[in-house]
Amino acid sequence: EIVMTQSPATLSVSPGERATLSCRASQSVGGNLAWYQQKPGQAPRLLIYGSSTRASGIPARFSGSGSGTEFTLTISSLQSEDFAVYYCQQYDNWLPTFGGGTKVEIK
Protein backbone atom coordinates (compact mmCIF):
# COMPACT_ATOMS: atom_id res chain seq x y z
CA GLU A 1 0.00 0.00 0.00
CA ILE A 2 1.29 3.44 -0.92
CA VAL A 3 1.13 5.80 2.07
CA MET A 4 0.30 9.43 1.35
CA THR A 5 1.47 12.03 3.87
CA GLN A 6 0.20 15.60 3.81
CA SER A 7 1.67 18.63 5.50
CA PRO A 8 0.92 20.72 7.34
CA ALA A 9 -2.12 19.29 9.09
CA THR A 10 -3.51 22.81 9.49
CA LEU A 11 -2.65 25.95 7.57
CA SER A 12 -3.80 29.35 8.79
CA VAL A 13 -4.02 31.88 5.96
CA SER A 14 -5.58 35.30 5.52
CA PRO A 15 -8.01 35.88 2.64
CA GLY A 16 -6.16 37.02 -0.45
CA GLU A 17 -2.93 35.31 0.58
CA ARG A 18 -1.26 32.34 -1.09
CA ALA A 19 -1.55 28.83 0.34
CA THR A 20 0.88 26.03 -0.40
CA LEU A 21 -0.02 22.46 0.58
CA SER A 22 2.32 19.47 0.34
CA CYS A 23 1.77 15.79 -0.29
CA ARG A 24 4.38 13.06 -0.21
CA ALA A 25 4.06 9.48 -1.43
CA SER A 26 5.92 6.57 0.18
CA GLN A 27 6.97 5.46 -3.32
CA SER A 28 6.80 6.96 -6.76
CA VAL A 29 3.32 7.44 -8.20
CA GLY A 30 4.54 9.16 -11.38
CA GLY A 31 2.06 11.89 -12.19
CA ASN A 32 -0.97 9.93 -11.00
CA LEU A 33 -1.93 12.26 -8.20
CA ALA A 34 -5.23 14.00 -7.54
CA TRP A 35 -6.34 16.73 -5.14
CA TYR A 36 -9.80 17.05 -3.61
CA GLN A 37 -11.51 19.77 -1.61
CA GLN A 38 -13.98 18.89 1.14
CA LYS A 39 -16.24 21.28 3.01
CA PRO A 40 -18.15 20.33 6.17
CA GLY A 41 -21.07 18.03 5.46
CA GLN A 42 -20.12 17.63 1.82
CA ALA A 43 -18.42 15.00 -0.29
CA PRO A 44 -14.90 15.57 -1.57
CA ARG A 45 -14.76 17.45 -4.88
CA LEU A 46 -12.14 16.74 -7.49
CA LEU A 47 -9.88 19.75 -8.07
CA ILE A 48 -6.76 18.47 -9.81
CA TYR A 49 -5.80 15.22 -11.55
CA GLY A 50 -2.68 14.11 -13.33
CA SER A 51 -0.78 16.18 -10.75
CA SER A 52 -1.49 19.48 -12.54
CA THR A 53 -4.67 19.34 -14.66
CA ARG A 54 -7.62 21.24 -13.25
CA ALA A 55 -10.94 19.43 -13.28
CA SER A 56 -13.89 20.96 -15.07
CA GLY A 57 -15.07 24.22 -13.53
CA ILE A 58 -12.15 24.62 -11.14
CA PRO A 59 -10.85 28.20 -10.95
CA ALA A 60 -7.37 29.03 -12.23
CA ARG A 61 -6.22 30.09 -8.76
CA PHE A 62 -5.84 26.37 -8.00
CA SER A 63 -2.68 24.82 -9.41
CA GLY A 64 -0.88 21.55 -8.85
CA SER A 65 2.67 20.47 -9.47
CA GLY A 66 5.10 17.67 -8.78
CA SER A 67 5.88 14.13 -9.83
CA GLY A 68 7.24 10.96 -8.33
CA THR A 69 6.90 11.34 -4.59
CA GLU A 70 6.58 15.09 -3.98
CA PHE A 71 3.52 17.14 -4.90
CA THR A 72 2.19 20.61 -4.19
CA LEU A 73 -1.23 22.25 -4.37
CA THR A 74 -1.12 26.03 -4.54
CA ILE A 75 -4.06 28.37 -4.08
CA SER A 76 -2.81 31.70 -5.39
CA SER A 77 -5.21 34.06 -3.62
CA LEU A 78 -7.50 32.51 -1.06
CA GLN A 79 -11.19 33.31 -1.34
CA SER A 80 -13.69 32.79 1.46
CA GLU A 81 -15.07 29.69 -0.25
CA ASP A 82 -11.62 28.05 -0.30
CA PHE A 83 -11.42 27.47 3.43
CA ALA A 84 -11.85 23.71 3.62
CA VAL A 85 -9.94 20.45 3.98
CA TYR A 86 -7.79 19.30 1.06
CA TYR A 87 -6.83 15.71 0.35
CA CYS A 88 -4.32 14.22 -2.05
CA GLN A 89 -4.88 10.77 -3.54
CA GLN A 90 -2.69 8.50 -5.63
CA TYR A 91 -4.13 6.33 -8.36
CA ASP A 92 -0.92 4.91 -9.70
CA ASN A 93 -1.43 1.70 -7.75
CA TRP A 94 -4.42 -0.63 -8.06
CA LEU A 95 -5.22 0.26 -4.42
CA PRO A 96 -5.99 3.99 -4.37
CA THR A 97 -4.96 5.74 -1.15
CA PHE A 98 -5.59 9.17 0.31
CA GLY A 99 -3.55 11.50 2.46
CA GLY A 100 -4.75 12.53 5.91
CA GLY A 101 -5.74 16.00 4.74
CA THR A 102 -4.71 19.62 5.28
CA LYS A 103 -7.23 21.95 6.84
CA VAL A 104 -6.98 25.48 5.47
CA GLU A 105 -8.43 27.85 8.03
CA ILE A 106 -8.89 31.58 8.26
CA LYS A 107 -6.07 33.39 10.03
Next chain:
Amino acid sequence: QVQLQESGPGLVKPSETLSLTCTVSSGSIGTYYWSWIRQSPGKGLEWIGYVYYSGSTDYNPSLKSRVTIALATSKNQFSLRLTSVTTADTAVYYCARGGGYVVFDYWGQGTPVTVSS
Protein backbone atom coordinates in the same frame (compact mmCIF):
# COMPACT_ATOMS: atom_id res chain seq x y z
CA GLN B 1 -23.79 16.19 -15.03
CA VAL B 2 -23.65 12.73 -13.46
CA GLN B 3 -25.35 12.49 -10.08
CA LEU B 4 -24.98 9.74 -7.48
CA GLN B 5 -27.20 9.11 -4.47
CA GLU B 6 -26.59 6.64 -1.68
CA SER B 7 -29.46 4.97 0.16
CA GLY B 8 -29.77 2.45 2.96
CA PRO B 9 -30.11 2.06 6.72
CA GLY B 10 -28.30 4.53 8.91
CA LEU B 11 -28.06 2.15 11.85
CA VAL B 12 -26.75 -1.43 11.79
CA LYS B 13 -26.26 -3.79 14.73
CA PRO B 14 -22.88 -5.35 15.41
CA SER B 15 -22.29 -8.68 13.61
CA GLU B 16 -25.03 -7.88 11.06
CA THR B 17 -24.71 -6.89 7.39
CA LEU B 18 -24.49 -3.32 6.10
CA SER B 19 -26.24 -2.87 2.75
CA LEU B 20 -26.20 0.30 0.68
CA THR B 21 -27.30 1.18 -2.83
CA CYS B 22 -26.01 3.91 -5.10
CA THR B 23 -28.28 5.24 -7.84
CA VAL B 24 -26.64 6.90 -10.83
CA SER B 25 -28.70 9.55 -12.60
CA SER B 26 -28.17 11.99 -15.46
CA GLY B 27 -25.90 9.38 -17.01
CA SER B 28 -25.53 5.65 -17.38
CA ILE B 29 -23.30 3.06 -15.80
CA GLY B 30 -21.49 3.17 -19.14
CA THR B 31 -17.89 2.01 -19.41
CA TYR B 32 -16.78 3.22 -16.03
CA TYR B 33 -15.53 2.03 -12.67
CA TRP B 34 -17.86 2.58 -9.73
CA SER B 35 -16.48 2.63 -6.19
CA TRP B 36 -17.45 2.76 -2.57
CA ILE B 37 -15.33 4.90 -0.24
CA ARG B 38 -15.81 5.52 3.45
CA GLN B 39 -14.67 8.23 5.81
CA SER B 40 -14.29 7.96 9.54
CA PRO B 41 -12.52 10.25 12.00
CA GLY B 42 -10.09 7.51 12.89
CA LYS B 43 -9.11 6.24 9.44
CA GLY B 44 -9.77 9.16 7.10
CA LEU B 45 -10.79 8.35 3.53
CA GLU B 46 -10.62 4.63 2.76
CA TRP B 47 -11.35 3.02 -0.60
CA ILE B 48 -13.53 -0.06 -0.13
CA GLY B 49 -13.69 -1.44 -3.65
CA TYR B 50 -15.06 -1.04 -7.14
CA VAL B 51 -17.25 -2.72 -9.70
CA TYR B 52 -16.50 -2.25 -13.38
CA TYR B 53 -19.29 -1.92 -15.96
CA SER B 54 -18.47 -5.48 -17.04
CA GLY B 55 -19.27 -6.70 -13.53
CA SER B 56 -15.69 -7.40 -12.48
CA THR B 57 -14.72 -6.25 -9.00
CA ASP B 58 -11.73 -5.53 -6.81
CA TYR B 59 -11.58 -4.83 -3.11
CA ASN B 60 -9.35 -3.32 -0.48
CA PRO B 61 -7.47 -6.26 1.08
CA SER B 62 -8.30 -4.97 4.54
CA LEU B 63 -12.01 -5.56 3.87
CA LYS B 64 -11.98 -8.16 1.10
CA SER B 65 -13.26 -11.07 3.19
CA ARG B 66 -16.38 -9.12 4.16
CA VAL B 67 -17.23 -7.02 1.07
CA THR B 68 -19.36 -7.56 -2.00
CA ILE B 69 -19.99 -4.86 -4.60
CA ALA B 70 -22.44 -5.60 -7.38
CA LEU B 71 -23.95 -3.87 -10.38
CA ALA B 72 -27.61 -3.61 -11.35
CA THR B 73 -27.16 -2.08 -14.79
CA SER B 74 -30.83 -2.09 -15.75
CA LYS B 75 -31.57 0.02 -12.70
CA ASN B 76 -28.47 2.21 -13.08
CA GLN B 77 -27.45 1.16 -9.59
CA PHE B 78 -24.63 -0.53 -7.77
CA SER B 79 -24.56 -1.87 -4.26
CA LEU B 80 -22.35 -2.54 -1.26
CA ARG B 81 -22.64 -5.37 1.23
CA LEU B 82 -20.36 -5.47 4.25
CA THR B 83 -20.83 -8.44 6.55
CA SER B 84 -20.05 -8.98 10.23
CA VAL B 85 -19.84 -5.27 11.00
CA THR B 86 -18.29 -3.85 14.16
CA THR B 87 -18.17 -0.36 15.62
CA ALA B 88 -15.01 0.18 13.54
CA ASP B 89 -17.24 0.20 10.44
CA THR B 90 -19.07 3.31 11.63
CA ALA B 91 -18.40 5.94 8.97
CA VAL B 92 -19.85 8.10 6.23
CA TYR B 93 -20.12 5.93 3.12
CA TYR B 94 -19.73 7.49 -0.31
CA CYS B 95 -20.30 6.08 -3.74
CA ALA B 96 -18.19 7.55 -6.52
CA ARG B 97 -17.29 7.12 -10.16
CA GLY B 98 -13.70 6.01 -10.52
CA GLY B 99 -11.21 3.50 -9.20
CA GLY B 100 -9.10 1.06 -11.15
CA TYR B 101 -6.34 3.61 -11.83
CA VAL B 102 -8.94 6.32 -12.50
CA VAL B 103 -9.64 9.37 -10.34
CA PHE B 104 -12.93 9.80 -8.50
CA ASP B 105 -14.61 12.52 -10.49
CA TYR B 106 -18.20 12.28 -9.26
CA TRP B 107 -19.30 11.54 -5.71
CA GLY B 108 -22.57 10.98 -3.92
CA GLN B 109 -23.39 13.22 -0.97
CA GLY B 110 -22.53 10.44 1.46
CA THR B 111 -24.64 8.54 3.95
CA PRO B 112 -23.69 8.12 7.60
CA VAL B 113 -23.84 4.61 8.98
CA THR B 114 -23.56 3.87 12.67
CA VAL B 115 -22.86 0.40 14.00
CA SER B 116 -24.44 0.08 17.41
CA SER B 117 -26.69 -2.22 19.36
